[in-house]
Amino acid sequence: MKILVVGAGIAGSGVAYMLAHDGHDVRIIDSVDKPHSGGYQILFDTVALRVMRQIGALGIVTDLSTPTATVTVARGQKELFRIPMSGYRSARRGDLVGAISQYAARRVPTTFGQELTGIQHTREGVNAHFADGSTESFDLIIGADGLNSTVRRLAVEIDRSYLYENGRHNLWVNVPGRIAGTTEAAILLGGGLGAQVFPYTDRDQTLVLTSFNLGPGRFAGAELLPRAAELLRTAGPKFAPFIEHVENASPDSIRTTRFAQIRAPHWHARNIVLIGDAAHCIDPLSGAGAHGGLVGGAIFAEELRRTPADVAGAATRYRRRLRPFVRAAQLLTAGVLERATARGLREKLSADRSLLGSALSVRRADVPRRSYATANPAQPIEGERSTPWI
Structure with missing residues (x-):
């Protein structure tokens, strides 16, 4: 299958690497001129690290990050409680994204500075139109281009209707x-x-x-x-x-x-599928973006292996499996922030509803057990533990 992945971030690089390993003809494009560097903080939990290990890139993460310290939550000078962060690692976002995209580029042809401007469904698949005036046909386009996704805007969304x-x-x-x-x-x-x-x-x-x-x-x-x-x-x-x-x-x-969050009822349209923040941005405050993007990519790759001739069916099953985590993480992140900054009873009650909805949405979702690299998949991750969502 000929596949275009739009976005060379963590989610796009990860799913492209997996799909190329499965034998697909995969390309990655990104509108930025070169791989990212610098930036602010990003957190990787043990689930995201597990997927990085599966594609052989765990060493990249550990080299560019350090264990996350225990977080103290305080109001004024009064300590309320502590949050243990066992197994989490912190890194500078741009440096890590850039390193992961360059790792994927060893296996998947990657072009920076190429912008997608149009999408056209055909009987055989989908045509991609680019800013330089060229057009190319693909069997599948994956949008992994973040909160302000061009793929989502062109193919799935109407008037930013999914933005919360x-x-x-x-x-x-x-x-x-x-x-x-x-x-x-x-x-x-x-x-x-x-x-x-x-x-x-x-x-x-x-x-x-x-x-x-x-x-x-x-x-x-x-x-x-x-x-x-x-x-x-x-x-x-x-x-x-x-x-x-x-x-x-x-x-x-x-x-x-x-x-901002993306609360989209659909993550695909025919042979176009959204991954990571393009499908379900949780917001950088959550610390769960890498988790959702990498696990989502792994689940979609697994479902596509099951039914390679039925992209829509694979996309539907991928959404069904990942959505409970996404729903819980979105409501929890929004609810905690809205409660902490609430003005008046109405805002407090609204935040409490989000927190309750998060608790009711929690479901387990299996991380596919598959190795995409020669590295030993049984290699342990320091401090590895289960999370309440996955």
Whole structure:
């Protein structure tokens, strides 16, 4: 089968590698000019690491990451509880994505700087139209091109109808140093705000990611800096070294994003299938994006092996198997953030409904047991444990 994978991120690279191993003629394209580098934090849990091991890329992840420290959750200077992160690893997102895409490119032809502009269904398959004016026919197109997926917009979605936003905005600031010079991480609550304070693995630097309940509209990051600094100030003396750096962060060194999820009822249209954030973005705050994208790719590859002549059937079964995890993770992530930043009883009750829905949605989904590489698939992952979703 001739397959085009749009998006050379973690999900796209992973599923392309698996499908090429199964004997398909696979290509990857990405609109960016070169593999990613740098970036903010990303978390890999033991399930995502297991899939990386299956495709022989576990060493890449471990080389570019370190174990994630225990996370302390506090309101003001009062510690509420601790979250053990056994088996999780933290890395700089761009560096890891770039390394994984280059690993996949050893087996799968990969073109950077090529943009998909149109999709046309045919009796035999699907035609892809590119920005350079060329057209090529494929049996299957996989959209693994993220939250703002071109494939989803062209083939599955109508007027961004699958986008869920809740008025929360995130301010990303990198500051020098670490919490009291340790690898400790923290989640801070107070004043209708929430902040994740996570150290980087490759240098003496910390990410301060603050979430605000601002409603609709656009906001400049600079006007949010004083509120983020105030949350650090109320959290106690060990966060004091970060305050001045947050208050005085230059506009070109910060980033603002909106909380956003893709809650799509369908993940395919005939011979077009969505994988990862293109199908079911959970939001970077969740720490579950790599998990969902890699496991989803593995499940789809397994289902396509079962019925290679029936792409739609394979896509339907893939969605059915993965959706319970996605639904629970989306509701949990949104519910926790919305509860922490709620203004008034109505918003609190809405957040509580999301949290209840998450608890009711939890189901197990099997990770396919298959090796796509010569590496020993029985090699253990440090701290490996089961998760509540998979």
